[in-house]
Amino acid sequence: MEYEVVIGLEVHAELSTKTKIYCGCTTEFGGDPNTHCCPICTGMPGALPVLNEKVVEYAVKAGLAVGAQINRNSKQDRKNYFYPDTPRAYQISQFDLPLCINGGFDITLKDGTTKRIGITRIHIEDDAGKLVHDTYTGGTLVDLNRAGVPLIEIVSEPDMRSAEEAVAYVEKLKGILEYIGVSDCKMQEGSLRADVNLSLRPVGQKEFGTRTESKNLNSFRAIEHMINFEIQRQKEILESGGKVIQETRRWDEATGEGYAMRSKEDADDYRYFPEPDLMPIKLSDDYINNIKENLPELPERRKARYIEELKLPEYDAGIITSSKALSDFFEEASKECGNPKAVSNWIMTDIIRIARENDIDYSDLPFSAKRFASLIKLIDSGSISNTIGKKVFEDMISENKEPEEIVKEKGLLQISDESAIKEVVDRVVAANPQSIVDYKAGKDRALGFLVGQCMKELKGKGNPQIINRLIMEYLK
Amino acid sequence: MEITKKDIEHIANLSMLNLSEDEVDGYAKDMQEIIAFANQINEINTDGLEESAFALDSYNVFRKDEVRESFDRELLMQNAPSSNGVAYQIPPVIE
Known part of the structure; x- marks a missing residue:
């Protein structure tokens, strides 16, 4: 059913x-x-x-x-x-x-x-x-x-x-x-x-089924896991012809299991x-x-502003404005680096990911908006590629240093010297004649392969635009 | 309104009291009388009166949100039947 x-x-x-x-x-x-x-x-x-x-x-x-x-x-x-x-x-x-x-x-x-x-x-x-x-x-x-x-x-x-x-x-x-x-x-x-x-109730039924109450969930992850667990548990009971007992339950996020605390039948009389x-x-x-007149800007209004003025996709604007801390971080970093679109993209991928992985609140991110903005500036100015940027981002967290410092220490500055890149491209193309044939036969993937090989030789530091352009010259 | 033995047992359970069979009978009778007495209030005509949960005509008794010094813990713990000096000690609570 x-x-x-x-x-x-x-x-x-x-x-x-x-x-x-x-x-x-x-x-x-x-x-x-x-x-x-x-x-x-x-x-x-x-x-x-x-x-x-x-x-x-x-x-x-x-x-x-x-x-x-x-x-x-x-x-x-x-x-x-x-x-x-x-x-x-x-x-x-x-x-x-x-x-x-x-x-x-x-x-x-x-x-x-x-x-x-x-x-x-x-x-x-x-x-x-x-x-x-x-x-x-x-x-x-x-x-x-x-x-x-x-x-x-x-x-x-x-x-x-x-x-x-x-x-x-x-x-x-x-x-x-x-x-x-x-x-x-x-x-x-x-x-x-x-x-x-x-x-749970059979689809189409009007009356609610017997409910359980799971108490004190204190993370989004726990809420999600607990709900999926409880759906499965109740489903199994109902499908085997049993009855769900109205009870208070506790969720243990560490073990990924919920268990009954006390039966509500007679305890629930609070007089x-x-x-x-x-x-x-x-x-x-x-x-x-x-009080009404003095309410501050609410997430809905901020969201609308991000969509209209900053041209963020609606979904992204919704996620960013759902947390005041995250939204404040976005505003400060965008102002600092002048590239809200990039800040938004990073938030939607890496920043949300590290917050989830480490179970930290956006107000407790391991770097400031200003420091993060420096990273964006390094990428936008062409000093490092986006790929290297991702690496610097990880180091920024693990080493708690300014991105400029990491780039300098590890020699990650992007190679934009065209003659140096051309040397590598020449070599890679010479070593992979089949790829040229494949590409001309319509296999676009061959281009990606060649770019990858060049990047590998340049230890990831090559300017991808230049590599692309030089390889395309061979493929024309 | 009739007070049954079941009502008494329920209230005793909520109050964490163990009552003997005789006590349950006795309390059922007593409570029946108490409620009958209190029910006299229902005979008063309250037509046209605003509903209220309070006898006093007082409202909005507030306090400013200003921190005051808390109590000395040692003194608080003196009121505890059992304490380890920093916290109240109670029998193990198992959920």
């Missing part, structure tokens, strides 16, 4: 406020265990939380940036559950009156089509602490530095149908949050993480009720309009 995949995402983003959501403790990442804590965020009886005004502002900003409606009347609620990373035994979240509802945006897929993904709601809540396995005693240690760090949870509609769509959605959402500066979205540090709800320690939130039109 053919199945349709149904995916909805809950994305948690830590807000980049200076202090926690209900107390003045710092939100700084790292820090010695339990040094960013106080009676409020450790859940001492009688401690009174007071809401950080920036949390409301940032959540409203996020809502407006994804085209959501802002609730004029909102409140916070207690979500009750026992888990040792939650010292109060309840999380303060929002139940029926979240700050933002009914938003959404278009994602662009690899084949160039676009699709709208709806956003059900965005609400504010506090993050939990961290449990660390204690190898010394075999017990568990609790660090509450992160407890009380403000989060927004962005809940999507179950609109996605594949891993590609889910990844495109999270990429776009991450980009938007970065542009408006409400979260640093560092997935490796857990400041952006996604829960994936996934179910929400209005948080009596926190007063309701009422937002005026003035307040909302003021």
